[in-house]
Amino acid sequence: MTPTAAHLLDALPQTQCTRCGYPDCAGYAEAIAAHEADINQCPPGGAEGVQRLARLTGRPVRAIDPQFGVEGPRALAVIDEAWCIGCTLCLDACPTDAIVGIHKRMHTVIDAHCTGCELCIPACPVDCISLETVTPGRSGWQAWSQEQADHARARYEAHASRRAKAAPSAAPANDAQADAPDATDRKRAIVEAALARARAAAKDLRKP
Structure with a gap:
């Protein structure tokens, strides 16, 4: 019997990476x-994840395709609060709302909600986010439980629902909307202003 997407989804670690x-x-x-993707494209699931998908699909077990990454220990995102400028870009990037903070204030990561997806790292304009290994010697499903996967899935579904409700309507933009800067420009302005404040604060600290 051909498995449904729902059955296959149940076998994945839900890191949303x-x-x-x-x-x-x-x-x-x-x-x-x-049949548009192979079963060996999920590094967080690792070798055991491939085996789970192989049992469902009847396809042969294969090593994780290195073009998608390698199996490794689970990691948590850590924010260097001394360098955080409060730009909120990492909040937008996090698929499980594991990062909390408000505009122009430092942010922090709630460990229990973080899947180690790494999506917040390229989003940070000041490189103040790093990854900390929390399961040395254990990787894939050996470093991740079904309970954690279920929790991450619920968090992601809530995140996606909230984003969908907050999305603007698809109605045609009026002239005022057409003249307004797009979201990228607004975020860039926010980041540049925050960086300017951070440089000014650092300069004040260096004064005798």
């Missing part, structure tokens, strides 16, 4: 079900 080449775990599951 996008390393498989799809926007989330559900997208990858749908691609596998449609």
Whole structure:
């Protein structure tokens, strides 16, 4: 029997890291079900994850394709609060809302909600986020439980629902909206202003 995307999704670790080449775990599951993706594209699931998908699909077990990454220990994102400028870009990037903070104030990571997806790292304009290994010697499903996967999945679904409700309507923009700067320009302005404040604060600290 051909497995459904829902069954395949249940077998994935729900880190929502996008390393498989799809926007989330559900997208990858749908691609596998449609025979558009192989079963060895999920580094967080590792070798055991491939075995789970192989049992469901009847496809042969294969090593993780290195173009998608390598299996490794679980990591948590850590924010250097001394360098955080409060730009909120990492909040937008986090798929499980594991980062908390407000504009122009330092942010922090709630460990229990972090999947180690790494999506916040390229989003940070001041490189104040790093990864800390929390399961040395254990990787894949040996470093990640079904309970954690279920928790991450619930967090992601809540995050996606909130984002969908907050999205602007698809109605045509009026002239005023057309003249307004787009979201990228606004975020760039926010970051530049925050960096300027951070440089000014650092300069004041260096004064005798």
